[in-house]
Amino acid sequence: MGVAIVGVGITKFGEHWKSGLKELIMEAGIKAVEDAGISGKDIELIVGGSMSSGMFVGQEHTGALFTDYMGLSPIPAIRTEAACASSSVALSTGVMAVKSGRYKCVVVGGVEKMTDVYGNLATTALAGAMDRDNEAHFGLTFPGVYALMAQRHMHQYGTTREQIAMVAVKNHENAMHNPNAQFHRKITLEDVIKSPLVADPLRLLDCSPIADGAAAVILVPAEDAKKYTDTPIYIRASSQASDTLGLYTRPDVTTVGATINAAQNAYKYSGLGPKDMHLAEVHDCFTINEIIGTEDLGFCKKGEGGRLVQSGETKIGGKIPINTSGGLKAKGHPVGATGASQAVELVEQLRGEAGGRQVKGAENGLAHNVGGSGSTVVVHIMSRNRK
């Protein structure tokens, strides 16, 4: 049995002084429900991702919170947590729920409200995605984790500081055409390379920003999809893999084993390969991770990711546009909402509704969402075509 997305909703990403967890969830949820043309009584299950509502706003039990805020009690709700991959795990859980035959209409989403705490508390909360006892204990931060990866990538493959910076420049350019992006500001290579150091060699403009936001999609069985919309988007593969919680125990820190595993399974399930993709959302929490991601997803050979971005082929209009939404870097990265927002971007692109950032003729797309340093990776492949 296949699964289709028949509605999507997303808030603007960024700093929302006027909106808390409740308002963000409601805005994204209502937009998705209206986009699908359904009503509350059609919804049978909610699966929602949130990384750390407990540390960011002091609120747990977010499953019950989702149903309460949306006025959907008594339907069941599940909160999923896998750090920055929380809402892609929600999506894969929702796919399983529909495939099981038990649920015919599932709302999947994600939310994070990160700006109600001060900066170093946010840094502390995010550090919970790594091995707290054996990495964070020594003062390692998340930019630091990816800096350790970048340092080795530069050492092993000759990836240059400029190539890494090109990821940020491209993604800021793409975000200019995304009304929901946090940043609508073009940046130059020099801006990135002269921005303040955060964790050498990574600088401020290599890092995705702290943000608030929510996103949601409506899942139904593929055979029912045309009842809701003329342009359902089919989920051709939903694949999750794990690697060690800590980065430090891995033999090679320039590759993410869980990306390779999840991608290979996704290609196998869908019968599609990297060459069949017309665009991809690749988890650029830090610029280096887009480079590593494009390699591990098979868009280029290992070690060639820096040269791929330099070639321009990952821009809109290139062979494989990456992060047309602006990516985590420029669209913003409200961690628990990011996976769901990648799904929203693929649906808008594959429907042909992406406006100034539209990839012409896009039929197949891939979303790659990473939790921690790659300890959880989820890959989804979506298509206009059911088979």
Added chain:
Amino acid sequence: MTTEKAVAHHWRKFKERYGLVGSKCESCKHYFYPTSIICPKCRRKGKVKEYKFSGKGQVFSHTTIRVAPEGFESYIPYVVAIVELEEGAKVVSQVVDRSPEDVGIGMPVEVCFRKIREEGKSGLVLYGFKFRPVK
């Protein structure tokens, strides 16, 4: 809104953090940190023994932290590295006694015992291993 822990949390890690004690699997000769009752390679079939590392190794990768989490603000800039121990296991730790720009991949280092940080309101002073360049 903190990660402050009760004393027991730190007390039970004293052996690992004060002595750089990890594990060795006698079946596959694999060394790893921290201690565990199962081998990451052989799982339950491994013969895992506690092992005190020699403390010698080299820098596998490194970064200089300039935006610190809670409790580390007064130490910036400081170097955090993945250190590959001579037995083959890797650990994360700080590299001290050398300015950040002089730390590089492959640099030989040895273990030393240092203060890690003070914890929140309890004022608990946490100690553990760091690494310094081999003289």
